[in-house]
Amino acid sequence: MTQPTTRDRMISTAMRLFRREGYTATSWRRLVEEAGTPWGSAYHHFPGGKEELGVAAIALGTELVTGTIRRAFERHSDPADAIRWWFGKAAAALEREDFRGGCPVATVALEMAHGSDALTTACQEAFEAWRVVLTGFLRERGFEAARANRLAMSVMNNLEGGLLACRVRRGTTPLERAAEDVAVLLGA
């Protein structure tokens, strides 16, 4: 049980703050305060500045979500159950942080559609990674390749749309609806 390094704490705090308040609104000063990390070593660990921190934070978020997808499909043989479990986890996490959290990539992606190439690319890679992992599990469960690809995209649409709606509405209903809709699509 090694304890997290300064760099790791900065990245995980950045991920949390970025998804909660966005990239632009999160300042280095507020970040180091929240992370309890030394302000002076920010540019030691991230010579590329805030942008490099942002890319690292998005990469961390990518991994975490990928892990959740894996767990969902390892625990449930029925794809619809896997999705329900996954979306339910996401809804619970969202509720736990009082509907201020959500997708670790969406907020940055919307802010930075124009502005930073590195961040835009990182967001693209995140979505792509999730789609690929999902497609793999769906094929493994017997779906034909083209269908698995289409379904993976449907799942992502429903997840992101559901997360956004839940956040605005301050309730978990949209994500539950999204999970049930995906279940219908999987069976259709």
Place this chain on the structure above:
Amino acid sequence: MTQPTTRDRMISTAMRLFRREGYTATSWRRLVEEAGTPWGSAYHHFPGGKEELGVAAIALGTELVTGTIRRAFERHSDPADAIRWWFGKAAAALEREDFRGGCPVATVALEMAHGSDALTTACQEAFEAWRVVLTGFLRERGFEAARANRLAMSVMNNLEGGLLACRVRRGTTPLERAAEDVAVLLGA
């Protein structure tokens, strides 16, 4: 054909910039420059400051989308066709601005989940208004009340998720997928 007032130009420019780059990243100075409106009269027209401008911009976005939904259902008797037309319009608009646009509310909603009560409320009202209008049209087309409510939520989930995915991916595929998925759900 009266030409738009200074106030109106500020609001419509704000809507465009907010959805493109977010609320925090859009400054008054950049806004008046882009709108070609006088910088000195910003606080004359919006005594409540940037927040009041933000609320007005979201309200404008709410109306515009509501109008699009109405047009979609006036032109198409089949709900699935109405959705296809609507989502297609959204995808075309997104592509036209080089995938930097999207939903006029989503970006602000994600940034401001915490921070400004007025903006949060405005975003909630936007989503609620769209949902109500949609539910009305679906009922008009023969869907029973509870089912119409659920379907309206599904439509919003798919639209928002699709818009986000299209923006990240720089392509219109996810929105086309979303429209087809909604068509399946309408028929299921």
Place this chain on the structure above:
DNA sequence: GCTTCGCCAGGACGGTCGTCATAGTCAAGC
């Protein structure tokens, strides 16, 4: 003609931003 008032021009104000430089600390290697 004069006044009133909605609107515009331009800039001051205090604050915070990202960035970076400089000085200091401290444990590991010899």
Place this chain on the structure above:
DNA sequence: GCTTGACTATGACGACCGTCCTGGCGAAGC
């Protein structure tokens, strides 16, 4: 014990932020 180099502390720097103020303009009302 000394050196070295990775890490931390502190704050300066210029730029930009939202806000607000004062001064001026021009048309409508009397």
